[in-house]
Amino acid sequence: MNNSKQLIDGALFIAIYMVLVFISLFVPFISMITILLVAVPFIIYSTRYGLRPSLIMLIGASLLTMLFATFVALPLPIIAGLGGIMIGLAIKQEASPYETWARGTIGFVAGILFAFVFSLMVLHINVIEEFNQQMDEIMALSKNILTEIGMGKEVDQQFNLLEQQLALYKQLVPFGVVAVSILLALVNQWVSYKFLNRLENKHLRFPKFRNLRFSTSIIWIYLLAMVVSVFQKDPNGTVFIAAQNIIMLVGLFLIIQGFSFIFFYAHQKNLSKAIPVIAIVVTVLFAPILITFIRLLGIIDIGFGLRDRMVKRH
Structure with a gap:
């Protein structure tokens, strides 16, 4: 009976997965949403039945x-399956929400790396080189257009700066892979929590965002990576590129920590819940100006126990 139910559920969730795939491939507007959710069937199935049946489903x-x-x-399916199974197994093992998120991120990273290798070995397409070539062509085309309309001299300096930034972005592919994996794991885990709570009467939820606190070790990792990048003279060297990716990744966590503190501060001061949301929107709109302040706020919160001091004072 259990094997029969397992097979029926497997067929059902594969069918749901295929529907999501067809929508993602052939329905332009909805595909932006469904492509983010293709791992959900794998999560629910692996939460119920564990590793081996989930691999068969994959x-x-x-x-x-x-x-x-x-x-x-x-x-x-490899990206969705690996990420979904990692999240589902973590839920089955009753891991904490943030540990589940971390495991899901690892699964999605592994899936995306498989996609890169698949493209290179089977399709003979180097995704990274193609991306770099497209960026170079866009820059060259933009510069030629501005030169033809007589603005070449005025924008030469700006284009030199843009080319330097573009060279940095080309080196941040590993950070981009991890950042996308973090987003995919978060969205799929959150949606799966909603379904599992309704279907199986579970009580899965993320802790309050205002209570999020990363380990103080990430500050030392951030500082070490910055020191390494300063003393590396070769901007194309492996060590420099690795340090830049670590800086970006840990910097992202510090920004999240800074936003968490804003939510905590608003809660402590009994301010409107709209205030921290507005703060995030304003920061996104004026990112070049405000994002450094948010990151610094995250560093102070972790390194100096800012919220602990507020609680004691309160």
Whole structure:
């Protein structure tokens, strides 16, 4: 009976996955949402049945994807399956929400790396080189257009700065992979919590965002990476590129910590819940000016126990 139910559920969740895939591939507007949620069927199934049945489901989903969406689409079920199974197993093992999020991120990173290797080995397409080439072509085309209309001399200096920034962005592909994986894990985990709470009467939820606190070790990692990048003279060296990616990644966590403190401060002072939301919107709109302040706020909160001091004073 259990095996029968397991097979029926497997077929059902593969069908749900395939519907999400078809919508993502052929429905332009809704695809922006469904492409973020293709891992949800894997999460729910692996939460119920564990690793081995989930791997069988992944194989079945991969075969159907190749059958109906061609062999080129194979990375899609691998990314969704690895990320979803990692999240589902963590939920089954009753891991904390943030540990579950971390495991899901690792799963999605592994899936995206598989997609890169698949593109290189099977399709003979180097995704990173293609991205760099496209960026160079866009920059060259923009510069030629401005030169033809007589603005070349005025924008030469600005283009030199843009080219330096573009060179840095090319080196931040690892950070981009991790950042996308963090987002995918967060969205799929949150949606899966909603379904599992309704379908199986669970009580899964993330802790209050205002209570989020990262370990103080990330500050030392951030400072060490900054020191390493300062003393590295070769901007194309492996050590410098690794340090820059670490700075960006840890800096992202510090920004999240800074926003968490704003929510905590608003709660402590009994301010309107709209205030921290407005603060995030304003920061996004004026990111070049305000994002450094938010990151610094995160550093102070972690390193100097800012919220602990506020609680004692309160």
